[in-house]
Amino acid sequence: MTISQLRAFVYSVDGGSFTAAAEALGVSQPTISALIRKLEEHHRLPLFIRAGRRLSLTSAGQELLGWARQIVESSVRADEALIELRGLQRGSISLGVLRNANFYFLSEAVEQFQRARPQVQLRLFGQNSFEVVEGVRSGRLEAGVVVLPVPDDELEVFPLIRDEVLWASIHPERVAAPVSIQQIVEHPVVLYDASYSWNDPTRRQLSERAQEHGLRLEPQVEVEYLEAALDLVARGVGDTMVSRAVTQGESFPESIHVAPFDEPMYDTIAFIRRRNSVLSPAIIELIDLISALLRKRAPEDAQL
Incomplete structure (x- = not known):
């Protein structure tokens, strides 16, 4: 088999037809x-x-x-690596990012990367770490930045920093001291990432903590986005979880109060890639930039 045959096969799968593959590859449908x-x-x-x-x-x-996609993408990465060595900064890279990436690094990383490599197309995907893992594992994404824990079969995982998870409420008396899971289940709860539910790494931590105490955590309301959950908390509908980085953002509602858990809970942010994969120089540079931004903003005791 040849690279051309495998490329035709992969593009036919992705496009759903030989005609779509031909258009994407710039050849005729009979080819x-x-x-x-x-x-x-x-x-x-x-x-x-x-x-x-x-x-x-x-x-x-x-x-x-799976094999064909990996071979085709490796050939693309090899081409891009040689182009980089010739000093031609072009091509595209695809990176998966965690849900709250903008609170940690997204805008600044994109700005700095585009200034350095204006001819490189940057594609960032992901609403949830679970989605990013599936994208990296399938080969749709070259690498990803996620919140742990995630299923790590077929992946290499490199922890970067951790960020404390806090409990948020409009009622100051509920968060006047560190909060226990027993206190949480006594009041209505609003949770986000409805599409991923308990596959979301942070929600899974919360659920496991409840199970360890013989409790079941049932959200009163589930929504898709963090911003919607915070709006509902501000309206008194229920309480929610939130990372410390989010609470330090300018858009965080002033009426919402937060407290740590009595047993501290953390989101560990990590870089992932497919095991034994070869990354392009451009995405390595982007990952290095993101890692530097994360460590710059994180306290010393949060760095891993």
């Missing part, structure tokens, strides 16, 4: 069809179910996809 046919003939296995308007993978195609 894509011929490359796929040769790949199938070489292995004597069909890779696609050719029924309907959108391609579907056979079991052989599903088995090949």
Whole structure:
């Protein structure tokens, strides 16, 4: 098999048709069809179910996809690395970021990176660390910055800093002292990241803490975004969890009070990549920049 055949295969899967793959690669549709046919003939296995308007993978195609994507992306990274060595700063990089990235590094990192590499297209994805992990594992993202814990099979994990998780309420008496999980379940709770629910790393920590005390934490309201949860807390609907970095942002409502947990809880922020993957020089530079910003803003006892 050849890189051209694997590239045609991957782009056909991502685009849903040979026509979409041809458009993405700048070749004719018959060229894509011929490359796929040769790949199938070489292995004597069909890779696609050719029924309907959108391609579907056979079991052989599903088995090949992960390997093919890794080979194709490695070839792209190799090309970009050689381009970088020639001093041509162009191409694109895809990085997954944690939910509250803007409170930690996002705007400043993008600004500094774009000043240094104005010809590099920067693509940042992710609403939740769980989503970022799936993107890195599947190869859609080159690397990611996440909150731990995350499933780490097929991944390399490099912890950077930790940030304390606090409990937030509009009622000052509820957060006048460090808060226990027993106190939390006594009042209505508002939680964000509804789509990911207890797959969210911070929510999972909270749930496990409740289970350790024989309690069950049931949110009164679940919403998608942190900003919506804070607005509901400010309206007295319920209490929520929030990282210390968020409380230090200018947009954090003045009417909301916070307190630590009686057993301190932390979000550990880490860099992840696929095991044994080769990163492009540009994304290594971006990761180094993000790591420096995180460590600059974190207290010494929060650095790992």
